[in-house]
Amino acid sequence: MTLLGTQDLSADSQGIAKAADLLRQGLLVAFPTETVYGLGGDARNGDAVASIYEAKGRPSFNPLIAHVASTETAKRFVEWTDQAELLAQAFWPGPLTLVLPLRSDHGISSLVTAGLDTLAVRVPAHPTARALLAAFDGPVAAPSANPSGQISPTTAAHVRAGLTGRIAAILDDGPCGVGLESTIVGLTGAPALLRPGGVALEQIEEVMQANLHHHQPGDLLTAPGQLQSHYAPDAPVRLNAESCQGDEVLLGFGTVTCDLNLSESSSLPEAAANLFAALHKLNETSRPIAVSPIPNHGLGAAINDRLRRAAAPRD
Numbered sequence: 001m002t003l004l005g006t007q008d009l010s011a012d013s014q015g016i017a018k019a020a021d022l023l024r025q026g027l028l029v030a031f032p033t034e035t036v037y038g039l040g041g042d043a044r045n046g047d048a049v050a051s052i053y054e055a056k057g058r059p060s061f062n063p064l065i066a067h068v069a070s071t072e073t074a075k076r077f078v079e080w081t082d083q084a085e086l087l088a089q090a091f092w093p094g095p096l097t098l099v100l101p102l103r104s105d106h107g108i109s110s111l112v113t114a115g116l117d118t119l120a121v122r123v124p125a126h127p128t129a130r131a132l133l134a135a136f137d138g139p140v141a142a143p144s145a146n147p148s149g150q151i152s153p154t155t156a157a158h159v160r161a162g163l164t165g166r167i168a169a170i171l172d173d174g175p176c177g178v179g180l181e182s183t184i185v186g187l188t189g190a191p192a193l194l195r196p197g198g199v200a201l202e203q204i205e206e207v208m209q210a211n212l213h214h215h216q217p218g219d220l221l222t223a224p225g226q227l228q229s230h231y232a233p234d235a236p237v238r239l240n241a242e243s244c245q246g247d248e249v250l251l252g253f254g255t256v257t258c259d260l261n262l263s264e265s266s267s268l269p270e271a272a273a274n275l276f277a278a279l280h281k282l283n284e285t286s287r288p289i290a291v292s293p294i295p296n297h298g299l300g301a302a303i304n305d306r307l308r309r310a311a312a313p314r315d
């Protein structure tokens with residue numbers, strides 16, 4: 001299908017109703033969440049989900065996260081567990097995704113799960129995402145709204161730059177507050193951290209240790225994931241740089257002299273919120289990017305995960 005254009009919708013009741021309508025028609029809408037902008041399609045509609053992969057230019061069918069309006073809705077699609085209840089009560093709505101066994105009567109397109117018998121579900125906290133999910137009244141599959149392999153979008157302008165002409169509409173509600181994708185916890189076996197993200201591992205550990213007698217510190221730590229190039233600016237990225245070399249621009253953290261600072265006050269939440277916008281901006285200079293060291297605790301773990309992927313050898 002050829003789209004003549006991508007509509008810009010404002011995040012008022014009219015825009016949200018229009019976005020829900022487009023989703024019902026099997027079309028794609030980019031929408032804000034507290035983490036990054038998502039590229040949404042009806043998770044029960046195989047054609048809609050296929051067009052998500054097409055719009056992103058995703059080479060393979062990675063499984064997608066189903067976004068739902070409430071814990072009650074999540075329970076319609078996955079086998080709920082005590083651990084899920086604990087984490088949902090602590091962190092939903094919010095930047096946490098849970099991977100759980102699919103229910104037999106789930107109705108979710110197998111393109112969302114990439115044929116797995118598990119589903120990643122999340123109840124986002126962003127008021128516009130919540131309003132859209134309520135108006136649509138169904139599960140919305142949504143990867144980050146960027147072309148495959150590129151930097152994740154934290155503003156509608158980022159989405160527009162990457163996906164104009166490939167999707168029906170963009171629901172614009174300003175910059176995303178968290179700025180990093182959700183933390184993913186697998187609950188299909190022993191609880192496992194599948195991706196660091198917007199909820200710090202320490203917070204999850206705290207809740208689990210306080211409530212599960214057998215849970216030991218460090219239980220959630222899994223082997224670091226494969227280091228693949230992802231979130232990649234066009235220029236090379238060099239990490240843990242104290243200063244610039246050659247033609248580099250420096251992305252700083254804390255009290256350093258640099259071209260752009262993630263957080264002058266060394267705040268990790270502020271750095272997370274600024275990370276992708278900063279990479280987008282420095283990418284426009286077409287110069288190599290050096291990045292200051294970032295502490296690895298709290299949200300720093302997720303920031304460093306994204307930076308390592310941005311710096312990984314390109315394939």
Ligand code: TXA
Pocket residue numbers: 033035036037038039062063064065095097099113116118119120122142143144145180181182183184194195
């Ligand atoms: O914050 C976020 O999570 C954003 C916003 C839009 O919600 N979404 C996002 O989606 O980051 P995406 O597609 O870029 O990343 C989804 C991740 C992938 O790494 C995928 O492998 C994993 O979730 N995933 C999805 N379903 C899974 C499953 N059944 N088992 C294990 N991992 C799964």
Ligand code: MG
Pocket residue numbers: 143144152
């Ligand atoms: Mg992504």
